[in-house]
Amino acid sequence: MSSVRTSRTRLLTTAAALAIGALSLTACDDGSGVRAEDASPSTSSTASPSASPGSGSSSHDDANSHDDAKTGADAKPTADGTAAPGNGKTGTGGSGGSHKSGGKAVTCQGSNTKTVAAPLNRPVNHMLLTVTNTGDSNCYLYTYPAVQFGEAQSVPPVIEASKPQAVVTLAPGESGYASVNLSAADGSGRNGHTVKSLTVHFQGRTADEDVPSAAHPSLPAKGVYVDDSLKVTYWQQSMDTAIDW
Numbered sequence: 750m751s752s753v754r755t756s757r758t759r760l761l762t763t764a765a766a767l768a769i770g771a772l773s774l775t776a777c778d779d780g781s782g783v784r785a786e787d788a789s790p791s792t793s794s795t796a797s798p799s800a801s802p803g804s805g806s807s808s809h810d811d812a813n814s815h816d817d818a819k820t821g822a823d824a825k826p827t828a829d830g831t832a833a834p835g836n837g838k839t840g841t842g843g844s845g846g847s848h849k850s851g852g853k854a855v856t857c858q859g860s861n862t863k864t865v866a867a868p869l870n871r872p873v874n875h876m877l878l879t880v881t882n883t884g885d886s887n888c889y890l891y892t893y894p895a896v897q898f899g900e901a902q903s904v905p906p907v908i909e910a911s912k913p914q915a916v917v918t919l920a921p922g923e924s925g926y927a928s929v930n931l932s933a934a935d936g937s938g939r940n941g942h943t944v945k946s947l948t949v950h951f952q953g954r955t956a957d958e959d960v961p962s963a964a965h966p967s968l969p970a971k972g973v974y975v976d977d978s979l980k981v982t983y984w985q986q987s988m989d990t991a992i993d994w
Contacts, residue, residue: 856960857888857919858951864964866947868973869928869992876929876973877992878949878966880984882919890917890925890984892952898975899944905929911982911994918986926991930980931973938976945972 855861861884869875878896882888895904908930917925932938949964985991 852886854887854889854918855884856951856953856958857882857890857925858960859949859962859964861886861888861962862919862964864949864966866949866966866968868931868969872928872992873934874930874932874974875992876931877988878927878929879924879988880919880926880949880964881924882921885921887921888919889954890919890951891954893981893983894927894929895950895952896929896981897948897950898973898979899946901944904950905979905981908980908982908994911985913983913985913990917984926985926988927982928991928994929982930978930994932976933978938978941974941976943972943974944968945970 857880861882863881863883865879865881867877867879869877878894880890893907897904919925932941945968947966947968949966951960951963952958953960982991982994
Protein backbone atom coordinates (compact mmCIF):
# COMPACT_ATOMS: atom_id res chain seq x y z
CA MET A 750 0.00 0.00 0.00
CA SER A 751 2.89 2.27 0.86
CA SER A 752 4.57 1.63 -2.50
CA VAL A 753 1.35 2.51 -4.36
CA ARG A 754 1.11 5.87 -2.57
CA THR A 755 4.76 6.60 -3.33
CA SER A 756 4.27 5.84 -7.04
CA ARG A 757 1.15 8.06 -7.15
CA THR A 758 2.99 10.90 -5.47
CA ARG A 759 5.85 10.68 -7.96
CA LEU A 760 3.35 10.63 -10.85
CA LEU A 761 1.63 13.78 -9.62
CA THR A 762 4.98 15.52 -9.06
CA THR A 763 6.11 14.64 -12.57
CA ALA A 764 2.82 15.85 -14.07
CA ALA A 765 3.08 19.10 -12.16
CA ALA A 766 6.64 19.61 -13.38
CA LEU A 767 5.56 19.04 -16.98
CA ALA A 768 2.72 21.58 -16.63
CA ILE A 769 5.04 24.19 -15.15
CA GLY A 770 7.49 23.62 -18.01
CA ALA A 771 4.79 24.10 -20.58
CA LEU A 772 3.67 27.32 -18.94
CA SER A 773 7.24 28.55 -18.83
CA LEU A 774 7.70 27.95 -22.57
CA THR A 775 4.46 29.83 -23.33
CA ALA A 776 5.60 32.83 -21.27
CA CYS A 777 9.05 32.90 -22.91
CA ASP A 778 7.80 33.11 -26.50
CA ASP A 779 4.67 35.02 -27.48
CA GLY A 780 4.86 33.82 -31.07
CA SER A 781 6.65 36.92 -32.32
CA GLY A 782 10.11 35.89 -31.25
CA VAL A 783 10.20 38.34 -28.35
CA ARG A 784 10.89 37.01 -24.86
CA ALA A 785 8.45 38.46 -22.40
CA GLU A 786 10.94 38.54 -19.57
CA ASP A 787 13.29 40.75 -21.65
CA ALA A 788 10.73 43.56 -21.97
CA SER A 789 11.44 46.51 -19.69
CA PRO A 790 8.98 49.20 -18.55
CA SER A 791 10.64 51.74 -20.86
CA THR A 792 9.77 49.72 -23.97
CA SER A 793 6.17 49.00 -23.05
CA SER A 794 3.35 50.26 -25.23
CA THR A 795 2.30 52.70 -22.50
CA ALA A 796 3.71 56.20 -23.22
CA SER A 797 6.09 57.56 -20.62
CA PRO A 798 5.47 61.03 -19.13
CA SER A 799 8.23 62.51 -21.30
CA ALA A 800 6.46 61.32 -24.45
CA SER A 801 3.00 62.50 -23.46
CA PRO A 802 1.04 64.64 -25.94
CA GLY A 803 1.31 67.66 -23.68
CA SER A 804 5.06 67.36 -23.47
CA GLY A 805 5.40 66.60 -27.17
CA SER A 806 3.60 69.83 -28.17
CA SER A 807 5.49 71.88 -25.62
CA SER A 808 8.63 72.23 -27.70
CA HIS A 809 6.53 73.09 -30.76
CA ASP A 810 4.60 75.70 -28.79
CA ASP A 811 7.86 77.13 -27.47
CA ALA A 812 9.12 77.50 -31.04
CA ASN A 813 5.89 79.19 -32.04
CA SER A 814 6.13 81.52 -29.07
CA HIS A 815 9.67 82.42 -30.10
CA ASP A 816 8.55 83.11 -33.65
CA ASP A 817 5.62 85.20 -32.40
CA ALA A 818 7.90 87.22 -30.18
CA LYS A 819 10.27 87.79 -33.07
CA THR A 820 7.43 88.89 -35.32
CA GLY A 821 6.23 91.31 -32.66
CA ALA A 822 9.71 92.78 -32.25
CA ASP A 823 10.09 93.19 -35.99
CA ALA A 824 6.63 94.61 -36.54
CA LYS A 825 6.29 98.01 -37.97
CA PRO A 826 3.21 100.05 -38.37
CA THR A 827 1.44 100.02 -41.66
CA ALA A 828 -0.37 102.68 -43.04
CA ASP A 829 -3.57 102.16 -41.22
CA GLY A 830 -1.73 101.98 -37.92
CA THR A 831 -1.89 98.22 -37.61
CA ALA A 832 1.19 96.13 -37.08
CA ALA A 833 2.70 94.17 -39.94
CA PRO A 834 5.83 92.01 -40.05
CA GLY A 835 8.91 93.99 -40.94
CA ASN A 836 12.47 94.64 -39.97
CA GLY A 837 11.68 96.85 -37.03
CA LYS A 838 12.59 100.02 -38.92
CA THR A 839 9.87 102.53 -39.47
CA GLY A 840 9.87 105.63 -41.62
CA THR A 841 8.28 108.95 -40.86
CA GLY A 842 6.20 109.04 -44.02
CA GLY A 843 4.53 112.16 -45.41
CA SER A 844 5.32 114.01 -48.59
CA GLY A 845 8.46 115.54 -47.16
CA GLY A 846 9.56 112.50 -45.18
CA SER A 847 10.99 114.56 -42.30
CA HIS A 848 7.88 115.69 -40.42
CA LYS A 849 4.94 113.89 -38.90
CA SER A 850 1.40 115.05 -39.43
CA GLY A 851 -0.66 115.44 -36.28
CA GLY A 852 -4.08 115.10 -37.90
CA LYS A 853 -6.19 115.30 -41.04
CA ALA A 854 -4.77 117.42 -43.84
CA VAL A 855 -6.33 120.86 -44.26
CA THR A 856 -6.23 123.73 -46.73
CA CYS A 857 -3.26 126.06 -46.40
CA GLN A 858 -4.24 129.62 -45.49
CA GLY A 859 -2.97 132.59 -43.53
CA SER A 860 -3.85 131.12 -40.12
CA ASN A 861 -1.71 127.97 -40.48
CA THR A 862 1.17 129.28 -42.62
CA LYS A 863 3.76 132.03 -42.79
CA THR A 864 4.21 133.86 -46.09
CA VAL A 865 7.32 135.76 -47.17
CA ALA A 866 7.55 137.94 -50.28
CA ALA A 867 11.06 138.53 -51.63
CA PRO A 868 11.88 140.50 -54.82
CA LEU A 869 14.43 138.69 -57.03
CA ASN A 870 17.34 140.04 -59.02
CA ARG A 871 17.07 137.07 -61.36
CA PRO A 872 14.77 136.68 -63.10
CA VAL A 873 14.44 140.43 -63.24
CA ASN A 874 11.17 142.03 -62.15
CA HIS A 875 10.18 138.86 -60.32
CA MET A 876 9.18 138.22 -56.75
CA LEU A 877 9.20 134.89 -54.90
CA LEU A 878 6.41 133.91 -52.52
CA THR A 879 7.40 131.35 -49.90
CA VAL A 880 4.66 129.75 -47.80
CA THR A 881 5.70 127.64 -44.79
CA ASN A 882 3.32 125.35 -42.94
CA THR A 883 3.28 126.42 -39.28
CA GLY A 884 0.45 124.08 -38.24
CA ASP A 885 0.44 120.56 -36.81
CA SER A 886 -1.12 118.88 -39.85
CA ASN A 887 -0.32 118.62 -43.54
CA CYS A 888 -1.90 121.36 -45.61
CA TYR A 889 -2.68 121.67 -49.31
CA LEU A 890 -1.70 124.65 -51.47
CA TYR A 891 -4.45 124.59 -54.06
CA THR A 892 -4.06 126.18 -57.51
CA TYR A 893 -2.29 129.57 -57.30
CA PRO A 894 -2.01 132.61 -55.04
CA ALA A 895 -4.61 135.30 -55.62
CA VAL A 896 -2.38 138.30 -55.01
CA GLN A 897 -3.66 141.81 -54.41
CA PHE A 898 -1.16 144.65 -54.65
CA GLY A 899 -2.15 147.88 -52.97
CA GLU A 900 -5.76 148.81 -53.63
CA ALA A 901 -6.14 146.71 -56.77
CA GLN A 902 -9.68 145.58 -57.47
CA SER A 903 -8.70 142.42 -59.33
CA VAL A 904 -6.09 139.70 -59.10
CA PRO A 905 -3.55 138.98 -61.85
CA PRO A 906 -3.92 135.96 -64.13
CA VAL A 907 -2.03 132.71 -63.68
CA ILE A 908 0.53 131.27 -66.08
CA GLU A 909 -1.33 128.12 -67.16
CA ALA A 910 1.81 126.38 -68.38
CA SER A 911 3.15 126.38 -64.81
CA LYS A 912 0.41 124.07 -63.51
CA PRO A 913 1.99 121.13 -61.61
CA GLN A 914 0.90 117.53 -61.99
CA ALA A 915 -0.25 117.27 -58.38
CA VAL A 916 -1.49 119.53 -55.62
CA VAL A 917 1.36 120.88 -53.51
CA THR A 918 1.28 119.26 -50.06
CA LEU A 919 3.16 120.75 -47.13
CA ALA A 920 4.00 118.75 -44.02
CA PRO A 921 4.50 120.82 -40.85
CA GLY A 922 7.63 122.94 -41.34
CA GLU A 923 7.77 122.49 -45.12
CA SER A 924 7.48 125.27 -47.70
CA GLY A 925 5.82 125.78 -51.06
CA TYR A 926 6.58 128.45 -53.65
CA ALA A 927 5.14 130.65 -56.37
CA SER A 928 6.68 133.45 -58.35
CA VAL A 929 5.14 136.73 -59.41
CA ASN A 930 6.05 138.47 -62.68
CA LEU A 931 5.80 142.05 -61.50
CA SER A 932 6.34 143.91 -64.75
CA ALA A 933 7.53 143.47 -68.32
CA ALA A 934 11.33 143.24 -68.51
CA ASP A 935 11.39 145.21 -71.79
CA GLY A 936 9.27 148.05 -70.42
CA SER A 937 6.34 147.24 -72.68
CA GLY A 938 3.88 147.00 -69.79
CA ARG A 939 1.25 149.70 -69.28
CA ASN A 940 -0.05 151.50 -66.21
CA GLY A 941 3.10 150.94 -64.24
CA HIS A 942 3.13 152.12 -60.63
CA THR A 943 4.72 151.43 -57.24
CA VAL A 944 2.83 149.58 -54.51
CA LYS A 945 3.78 149.15 -50.86
CA SER A 946 1.34 146.51 -49.60
CA LEU A 947 0.45 142.98 -50.60
CA THR A 948 -2.32 140.58 -49.67
CA VAL A 949 -2.09 136.90 -50.61
CA HIS A 950 -5.40 135.07 -50.75
CA PHE A 951 -5.42 131.25 -50.65
CA GLN A 952 -7.80 129.11 -52.64
CA GLY A 953 -9.67 125.95 -51.71
CA ARG A 954 -10.10 122.66 -53.47
CA THR A 955 -13.25 123.98 -55.11
CA ALA A 956 -14.52 127.47 -55.81
CA ASP A 957 -17.20 126.95 -53.16
CA GLU A 958 -14.73 126.35 -50.34
CA ASP A 959 -14.42 129.29 -48.00
CA VAL A 960 -10.79 130.12 -47.19
CA PRO A 961 -11.15 133.23 -45.04
CA SER A 962 -7.64 133.76 -43.73
CA ALA A 963 -5.26 135.67 -46.04
CA ALA A 964 -1.58 136.49 -45.60
CA HIS A 965 -0.06 139.98 -45.52
CA PRO A 966 3.66 139.65 -46.20
CA SER A 967 5.83 142.74 -45.93
CA LEU A 968 7.26 144.46 -49.02
CA PRO A 969 10.47 146.50 -49.20
CA ALA A 970 10.10 149.97 -47.71
CA LYS A 971 10.41 151.56 -51.14
CA GLY A 972 7.68 149.23 -52.50
CA VAL A 973 7.70 147.26 -55.74
CA TYR A 974 6.93 148.33 -59.27
CA VAL A 975 4.09 146.57 -61.11
CA ASP A 976 2.35 147.06 -64.45
CA ASP A 977 -0.39 145.43 -66.51
CA SER A 978 1.83 142.44 -67.37
CA LEU A 979 1.55 141.26 -63.76
CA LYS A 980 0.93 137.51 -63.48
CA VAL A 981 1.63 134.59 -61.12
CA THR A 982 2.57 130.92 -61.28
CA TYR A 983 0.77 128.00 -59.71
CA TRP A 984 2.07 126.87 -56.35
CA GLN A 985 5.14 124.68 -56.74
CA GLN A 986 6.78 122.11 -54.48
CA SER A 987 10.28 123.49 -55.23
CA MET A 988 11.70 126.99 -55.44
CA ASP A 989 13.67 126.23 -58.61
CA THR A 990 10.51 125.28 -60.43
CA ALA A 991 8.72 128.40 -59.26
CA ILE A 992 11.35 130.82 -60.55
CA ASP A 993 11.58 129.13 -63.94
CA TRP A 994 8.58 131.16 -65.12
